[in-house]
Amino acid sequence: xxxxxxxxxxxxxxxxxxxxxxxxxxxxxxxxxxxxxxxxxxxxxxxxxxxxxxxxxxxxxxxxxxxxxxxxxxxxxxxxxxxxxxxxxxxxxxxxxxxxxxxxxxxxxxxxxxxxxxxxxxxxxxxxxxxxxxxxxxxxxxxxxxxxxxxxxxxxxxxxxxxxxxxxxxxxxxxxxxxxxxxxxxxxxxxxxxxxxxxxxxxxxxxxxxxxxxxxxxxxxxxxxxxxxxxxxxxxxxxxxxxxxxxxxxxxxxxxxxxxxxxxxxxxxxxxxxxxxxxxxxxxxxxxxxxxxxxxxxxxxxxxxxxxxxxxxxxxxxxxxxxxxxxxxxxxxxxxxxxxxxxxxxxxxxxxxxxxxxxxxxxxxxxxxxxxxxxxxxxxxxxxxxxxxxxxxxxxxxxxxxxxxxxxxxxxxxxxxxxxxxxxxxxxxxxxxxxxxxxxxxxxxxxxxxxxxxxxxxxxxxxxxxxxxxxxxxxxxxxxxxxxxxxxxxxxxxxxxxxxxxxxxxxxxxxxxxxxxxxxxxxxxxxxxxxxxxxxxxxxxxxxxxxxxxxxxxxxxxxxxxxxxxxxxxxxxx
Numbered sequence: 001x002x003x004x005x006x007x008x009x010x011x012x013x014x015x016x017x018x019x020x021x022x023x024x025x026x027x028x029x030x031x032x033x034x035x036x037x038x039x040x041x042x043x044x045x046x047x048x049x050x051x052x053x054x055x056x057x058x059x060x061x062x063x064x065x066x067x068x069x070x071x072x073x074x075x076x077x078x079x080x081x082x083x084x085x086x087x088x089x090x091x092x093x094x095x096x097x098x099x100x101x102x103x104x105x106x107x108x109x110x111x112x113x114x115x116x117x118x119x120x121x122x123x124x125x126x127x128x129x130x131x132x133x134x135x136x137x138x139x140x141x142x143x144x145x146x147x148x149x150x151x152x153x154x155x156x157x158x159x160x161x162x163x164x165x166x167x168x169x170x171x172x173x174x175x176x177x178x179x180x181x182x183x184x185x186x187x188x189x190x191x192x193x194x195x196x197x198x199x200x201x202x203x204x205x206x207x208x209x210x211x212x213x214x215x216x217x218x219x220x221x222x223x224x225x226x227x228x229x230x231x232x233x234x235x236x237x238x239x240x241x242x243x244x245x246x247x248x249x250x251x252x253x254x255x256x257x258x259x260x261x262x263x264x265x266x267x268x269x270x271x272x273x274x275x276x277x278x279x280x281x282x283x284x285x286x287x288x289x290x291x292x293x294x295x296x297x298x299x300x301x302x303x304x305x306x307x308x309x310x311x312x313x314x315x316x317x318x319x320x321x322x323x324x325x326x327x328x329x330x331x332x333x334x335x336x337x338x339x340x341x342x343x344x345x346x347x348x349x350x351x352x353x354x355x356x357x358x359x360x361x362x363x364x365x366x367x368x369x370x371x372x373x374x375x376x377x378x379x380x381x382x383x384x385x386x387x388x389x390x391x392x393x394x395x396x397x398x399x400x401x402x403x404x405x406x407x408x409x410x411x412x413x414x415x416x417x418x419x420x421x422x423x424x425x426x427x428x429x430x431x432x433x434x435x436x437x438x439x440x441x442x443x444x445x446x447x448x449x450x451x452x453x454x455x456x457x458x459x460x461x462x463x464x465x466x467x468x469x470x471x472x473x474x475x476x477x478x479x480x481x482x483x484x485x486x487x488x489x490x491x492x493x494x495x496x497x498x499x500x501x502x503x504x505x506x507x508x509x510x511x512x513x514x515x516x517x518x519x520x521x522x523x524x525x526x527x528x529x530x531x532x533x534x535x536x537x538x539x540x541x542x543x544x545x546x547x548x549x550x551x552x553x554x555x556x557x558x559x560x561x562x563x564x565x566x567x568x569x570x571x572x573x574x
Contacts, residue, residue, distance in 0.1 A: 021267070121163075216249055345558060393419045
């Protein structure tokens with residue numbers, strides 16, 4: 001690779017802090033590996049005094065592989081690793097931790113669920129609630145903030161603080177730590193033991209960090225301690241590519257780096273060797289609307305290429321039909337399925353698209369594990385209503401929906417494996433208002449029996465009052481009603497094509513089997529299939545043909561993006 005002037009300046013930098021703004025396809029990996037080589041071969045820095053940090057294991061392996069290939073070696077004293085790997089190494093020396101001390105993910109989930117039950121936080125969406133709480137716990141630890149300054153979005157602040165303390169206590173009692181504890185414990189160790197800090201400062205004289213825009217507060221705090229007093233920090237990243245704020249990434253850390261280190265130098269790698277000028281110029285115009293960013297403009301080295309095609313559709317069905325037709329047409333023109341990708345904003349809403357690809361026998365693979373919408377608790381409520389309307393008398397079915405919405409019917413009425421509504425009438429024979437509710441339920445079920453799936457879902461939502469139940473549930477869970485309605489909307493959209501319940505239920509089974517097949521195929525790398533990925537998971541991948549779907553206000557950009565920092569992140573993602 002012929003090195004350009006900006007890359008050369010970055011590679012030749014030796015002492016003091018430097019920030020390298022590296023746009024997409026600008027050769028940042030080359031710059032990091034080449035600068036590491038230059039430190040060793042031209043500045044005679046011992047290999048074991050150099051630390052190269054990446055955000056993923058795969059990136060660390062790739063960086064090390066390229067470095068060794070460039071050096072013509074099969075081993076090196078340079079430390080390549082993720083933040084967690086490097087910080088855990090420090091902890092191993094201090095506390096003699098090993099892999100057995102790292103809590104397994106399934107145990108984290110089990111512990112948080114037990115804590116939820118203890119504090120009476122059981123919900124219909126227990127799995128989601130557990131994930132939300134673990135995410136919040138991670139956010140607090142990654143932000144390096146005092147717990148008293150954190151305000152929970154999923155439960156009361158008092159309860160969250162109890163959950164947080166109990167979770168950490170449970171881990172400590174078992175002599176376990178999670179991935180975020182690696183950061184917390186390392187920060188505490190280096191803050192409280194200047195002798196240990198000095199040892200690691202002496203070891204890591206030169207620190208290079210990739211993807212710096214994704215750093216969080218506690219990672220930055222630790223790195224600043226390790227880099228002192230020489231501050232030989234070489235940070236590489238692109239503030240316009242920071243898309244993980246929801247995980248705790250803070251792009252403002254990169255933006256304020258020149259303030260934290262006034263003596264730092266800045267290099268801009270502004271040549272894109274990957275994309276065509278059509279794509280690069282469009283991206284420049286879009287990201288130019290962001291206010292909180294380094295002022296820069298990237299130019300493409302390659303030619304103009306094909307124009308970006310924008311198509312508008314009246315319905316989701318039309319959009320999915322176009323995708324299927326276009327993919328088949330391109331495939332006939334000798335473009336492999338594996339050279340094509342469909343990018344979605346989130347996994348939610350992909351069901352109709354997958355159904356269309358299955359209909360046309362277009363092979364595809366999911367970059368992300370796709371949750372089965374038909375197993376979501378809201379979908380199960382809807383399906384259960386329909387099964388009862390079709391004649392089910394199972395006790396579990398009635399218990400699931402009888403008070404959704406609230407009918408105030410006691411569980412004591414359902415003391416047999418099969419439900420008999422006449423028995424329930426006898427139970428409430430002296431309460432006319434309860435008998436009226438039972439009459440209404442029977443009437444609703446009789447109507448549902450003769451409806452199409454689409455009409456049935458609509459009637460359950462509006463006629464039976466299921467949306468009112470969701471409204472109350474959303475208030476109790478402190479989540480937005482829209483998040484729950486999105487599930488209903490997708491379910492209803494998917495049901496449009498089916499005239500009978502039997503057809504719809506049959507499709508559900510096919511869909512379930514397809515997801516199982518996807519789980520298997522996702523582990524096979526050489527299959528010729530279209531990649532379906534969220535925008536987040538597609539970062540760093542390359543394809544010859546890319547379809548971006550649902551570029552609609554409310555989806556892309558996402559309706560949750562209300563505050564300016566969130567809107568700017570949506571632009572960066574797009």
